[in-house]
Amino acid sequence: MDSPQVHRSSKSEQRQEDILVAAALVFSAKGYRCSDVDEIAEKAGVGKGTVYRHFVNKETLFLATVEKAMADLSAFVNDSLDKVTCPLTQFRLAMARYLQYFDRHPGTVELFIQERAEFRRHSKPLYFVYQASHREKWLELYRRLADAGQLRVQEPEQALDLIGDLLFGAVFSHRLAGSSASLAARSESMMDMIFYGILTPHQ
Amino acid sequence: MDSPQVHRSSKSEQRQEDILVAAALVFSAKGYRCSDVDEIAEKAGVGKGTVYRHFVNKETLFLATVEKAMADLSAFVNDSLDKVTCPLTQFRLAMARYLQYFDRHPGTVELFIQERAEFRRHSKPLYFVYQASHREKWLELYRRLADAGQLRVQEPEQALDLIGDLLFGAVFSHRLAGSSASLAARSESMMDMIFYGILTPHQ
Amino acid sequence: MDSPQVHRSSKSEQRQEDILVAAALVFSAKGYRCSDVDEIAEKAGVGKGTVYRHFVNKETLFLATVEKAMADLSAFVNDSLDKVTCPLTQFRLAMARYLQYFDRHPGTVELFIQERAEFRRHSKPLYFVYQASHREKWLELYRRLADAGQLRVQEPEQALDLIGDLLFGAVFSHRLAGSSASLAARSESMMDMIFYGILTPHQ
Amino acid sequence: MDSPQVHRSSKSEQRQEDILVAAALVFSAKGYRCSDVDEIAEKAGVGKGTVYRHFVNKETLFLATVEKAMADLSAFVNDSLDKVTCPLTQFRLAMARYLQYFDRHPGTVELFIQERAEFRRHSKPLYFVYQASHREKWLELYRRLADAGQLRVQEPEQALDLIGDLLFGAVFSHRLAGSSASLAARSESMMDMIFYGILTPHQ
DNA sequence: GATGAATGAGGATTCATTCAT
DNA sequence: GATGAATGAATCCTCATTCAT
Numbered sequence: 001m002d003s004p005q006v007h008r009s010s011k012s013e014q015r016q017e018d019i020l021v022a023a024a025l026v027f028s029a030k031g032y033r034c035s036d037v038d039e040i041a042e043k044a045g046v047g048k049g050t051v052y053r054h055f056v057n058k059e060t061l062f063l064a065t066v067e068k069a070m071a072d073l074s075a076f077v078n079d080s081l082d083k084v085t086c087p088l089t090q091f092r093l094a095m096a097r098y099l100q101y102f103d104r105h106p107g108t109v110e111l112f113i114q115e116r117a118e119f120r121r122h123s124k125p126l127y128f129v130y131q132a133s134h135r136e137k138w139l140e141l142y143r144r145l146a147d148a149g150q151l152r153v154q155e156p157e158q159a160l161d162l163i164g165d166l167l168f169g170a171v172f173s174h175r176l177a178g179s180s181a182s183l184a185a186r187s188e189s190m191m192d193m194i195f196y197g198i199l200t201p202h203q
Numbered sequence: 204m205d206s207p208q209v210h211r212s213s214k215s216e217q218r219q220e221d222i223l224v225a226a227a228l229v230f231s232a233k234g235y236r237c238s239d240v241d242e243i244a245e246k247a248g249v250g251k252g253t254v255y256r257h258f259v260n261k262e263t264l265f266l267a268t269v270e271k272a273m274a275d276l277s278a279f280v281n282d283s284l285d286k287v288t289c290p291l292t293q294f295r296l297a298m299a300r301y302l303q304y305f306d307r308h309p310g311t312v313e314l315f316i317q318e319r320a321e322f323r324r325h326s327k328p329l330y331f332v333y334q335a336s337h338r339e340k341w342l343e344l345y346r347r348l349a350d351a352g353q354l355r356v357q358e359p360e361q362a363l364d365l366i367g368d369l370l371f372g373a374v375f376s377h378r379l380a381g382s383s384a385s386l387a388a389r390s391e392s393m394m395d396m397i398f399y400g401i402l403t404p405h406q
Numbered sequence: 407m408d409s410p411q412v413h414r415s416s417k418s419e420q421r422q423e424d425i426l427v428a429a430a431l432v433f434s435a436k437g438y439r440c441s442d443v444d445e446i447a448e449k450a451g452v453g454k455g456t457v458y459r460h461f462v463n464k465e466t467l468f469l470a471t472v473e474k475a476m477a478d479l480s481a482f483v484n485d486s487l488d489k490v491t492c493p494l495t496q497f498r499l500a501m502a503r504y505l506q507y508f509d510r511h512p513g514t515v516e517l518f519i520q521e522r523a524e525f526r527r528h529s530k531p532l533y534f535v536y537q538a539s540h541r542e543k544w545l546e547l548y549r550r551l552a553d554a555g556q557l558r559v560q561e562p563e564q565a566l567d568l569i570g571d572l573l574f575g576a577v578f579s580h581r582l583a584g585s586s587a588s589l590a591a592r593s594e595s596m597m598d599m600i601f602y603g604i605l606t607p608h609q
Numbered sequence: 610m611d612s613p614q615v616h617r618s619s620k621s622e623q624r625q626e627d628i629l630v631a632a633a634l635v636f637s638a639k640g641y642r643c644s645d646v647d648e649i650a651e652k653a654g655v656g657k658g659t660v661y662r663h664f665v666n667k668e669t670l671f672l673a674t675v676e677k678a679m680a681d682l683s684a685f686v687n688d689s690l691d692k693v694t695c696p697l698t699q700f701r702l703a704m705a706r707y708l709q710y711f712d713r714h715p716g717t718v719e720l721f722i723q724e725r726a727e728f729r730r731h732s733k734p735l736y737f738v739y740q741a742s743h744r745e746k747w748l749e750l751y752r753r754l755a756d757a758g759q760l761r762v763q764e765p766e767q768a769l770d771l772i773g774d775l776l777f778g779a780v781f782s783h784r785l786a787g788s789s790a791s792l793a794a795r796s797e798s799m800m801d802m803i804f805y806g807i808l809t810p811h812q
Numbered sequence: 813g814a815t816g817a818a819t820g821a822g823g824a825t826t827c828a829t830t831c832a833t
Numbered sequence: 834g835a836t837g838a839a840t841g842a843a844t845c846c847t848c849a850t851t852c853a854t
Contacts, residue, residue: 012838031320033236037824038841047840049827058824088402110323116379117234117320120313128380145402152403158392159401162369169372176319177331189361197400198362199291199348200355215813240849241816250815252852261849418834437726439642443828444837453836455831464828494808516729522785523640523726526719534786551808558809564798565807568775575778582725583737595767603806604768605697605754606761621817646845647820656819661846819851823844830840 019044023065028107032114069108076101087141099183102171109175222247226268231310235317290344302386305374312378425450429471434513438520482507493547505589508577515581628653632674637716641723678717685710696750708792711780718784
């Protein structure tokens with residue numbers, strides 16, 4: 001039924017994909033510096049020269065790897081939101097999916113760390129570039145909550161930043177501290193605390 | 204009266220201190236890999252050989268630099284707590300000081316990032332080692348809050364983790380995203396949200 | 407009447423010619439090492455594989471390019487001589503044409519330099535191979551001059567070598583020193599000096 | 610008698626000298642491209658890093674090698690001239706010494722060829738830079754000859770260029786054609802021809 | 813003890829050549 | 834025959850570490 005031209009990527013695209021997958025594996029396992037292009041090539045099942053045909057540099061290859069990870073995360077979180085309309089449900093869903101993504105792809109944290117560590121001068125890390133690109137959409141949702149009287153805090157921006165920081169912190173701490181537990185398991189409890197606070201409200 | 208050994212650092216100790224200060228500057232400015240031992244030696248005003256007399260290798264020097272930063276942060280946060288007894292005030296103070304520390308020493312974030320990026324295999328990063336070492340003390344405080352009926356959430360551990368993640372996320376996001384604003388300025392608002400939630404409580 | 411095989415170059419011969427022309431351009435512009443076979447193929451309007459169908463490797467291609475240049479020079483100089491019979495006029499003509507050739511094809515100097523630089527071990531450079539192949543013919547002319555009492559010097563061989571060295575030196579110096587003036591313009595003056603000397607004769 | 614400080618170069622200068630000598634050997638034997646820095650280092654009896662301590666690049670090392678050769682040649686030719694005053698004798702001496710130099714250091718020709726072949730874009734080759742730097746001095750000598758009525762040709766510049774081209778051509782042809790005979794042996798005959806011409810003067 | 817010249821292992825990158833299509 | 838994607842050998846250079854002075 002499916003015509004090959006439409007649904008199958010060309011051989012070249014497939015090669016590129018293979019290389020990116022191998023690169024993500026190696027880079028997240030060994031870090032940027034300690035990863036040899038040779039090893040990535042071998043893991044991708046291609047010659048070293050082929051890697052350089054598709055990506056001008058080790059650096060470019062790495063950045064493409066991070067970009068892909070970021071796009072994957074972004075899609076994983078955002079594609080889930082279309083089916084629900086209630087803003088609060090969207091928040092819950094997005095947070096849960098975000099945590100889930102890192103449970104499934106723990107190496108992604110390493111990629112972000114490596115990007116920051118090795119390419120510090122290259123403008124803002126892609127993680128934050130993507131975050132900024134979605135900011136307005138999320139702010140709009142917060143404003144709808146505020147209009148409905150559901151937001152206790154005055155400034156939607158502050159709530160947004162808080163949740164952003166919390167998620168970032170949770171995911172990175174989790175991975176960097178070497179915890180092997182599931183992040184998503186903490187999802188409900190985190191949401192409860194962030195929504196209603198950790199202290200008993202003033203009577 | 205005072206014996207010199209106790210109160211005056213020896214020339215050697217001073218040298219070591221100078222090297223660590225220079226190392227912190229260079230490592231946080233350029234990252235571990237791009238920092239030359241030559242440059243650190245020069246900045247410390249000593250010969251390269253002297254650096255190697257005090258630290259067996261570049262790795263050890265780096266780790267000592269991070270260790271010192273971590274000890275500084277730890278002292279800056281904890282030394283402030285002795286004067287107050289109210290647990291809640293202690294929390295507030297600790298969080299404020301934590302954020303303040305990174306406002307004053309923003310390069311510290313880079314050191315932690317670099318440590319994780321380059322020495323991933325070396326057990327847990329020092330940041331988390333220190334965090335773990337203080338965990339019991341903080342948990343005790345949370346339990347006192349719970350006993351006093353001030354804690355809304357059932358599990359002190361979850362509240363502790365939440366705050367840990369939030370602070371970590373705030374500080375790292377702040378630096379990594381390249382924001383130049385003051386972190387401490389967000390302190391009050393963050394505490395209000397984390398204590399009482401971002402949503403209006405169920406009536 | 408004319409059979410196509412004789413007067414029309416086959417498609418393949420045309421291809422080969424195109425490649426040699428492109429090669430001469432690229433090799434003289436960039437030098438042997440810095441010339442990519444890719445670029446020559448592109449300039450010739452063929453695929454890289456086609457270049458390798460016609461020339462077993464880059465080295466062979468380069469040598470064929472030099473050979474062609476040498477044959478061109480040789481023809482340009484020698485074809486002019488048939489119309490005159492006076493040996494002295496032949497000399498004058500040959501020298502003028504030699505200089506003219508390099509005015510028109512300055513890149514040829516580069517090819518000779520490159521050949522020597524890169525293929526030093528490959529027997530004698532083609533320039534000198536060609537020179538040697540014409541030597542006997544020129545010597546014969548000198549002997550006729552000597553027989554006619556027109557040669558001041560005793561040894562025709564020495565005169566021949568002198569002129570050879572002079573022409574070689576003039577052409578190469580001219581190009582290598584980056585002079586943009588015309589070589590042929592110096593032709594008359596050079597001949598006067600070499601024929602009758604630069605000093606006033608003894609009484 | 611001689612104090613070591615004055616007559617002995619420092620260890621570092623000696624090292625640099627050693628490297629340059631080894632480089633001249635290897636570069637003229639194998640050409641720039643085919644020479645490995647490793648091999649030069651080994652031949653100089655130092656580690657590879659030491660070569661890079663003294664010369665930032667392979668390129669810089671090569672150019673320094675050529676520069677040294679050029680300075681040697683220049684000194685060899687010019688230092689001989691102080692003892693004589695007669696311009697004609699100076700010419701004879703200079704030409705003889707020039708040819709002699711290349712008899713003794715035939716590899717020097719290779720260095721010049723290599724420089725031109727590999728660094729074509731780098732302004733004028735050093736050979737011609739040196740030549741230009743001496744031009745005025747030589748012209749002055751020619752003018753003295755002209756004033757004394759010893760110069761047949763009107764333009765001293767043309768005579769100078771002729772001799773320059775001839776010497777260059779003789780030396781390079783000699784080496785490039787692979788001749789093993791002595792250049793200096795041709796010295797007298799060359800001078801006779803260039804001074805008084807190859808043809809019998811008009812009655 | 814202090815110095816910095818010397819060392820050499822390690823790795824990214826290029827490009828001539830091959831060969832499946 | 835023609836093509837150009839794939840290959841991998843070859844090599845310059847960096848920089849942590851050593852050790853003679």
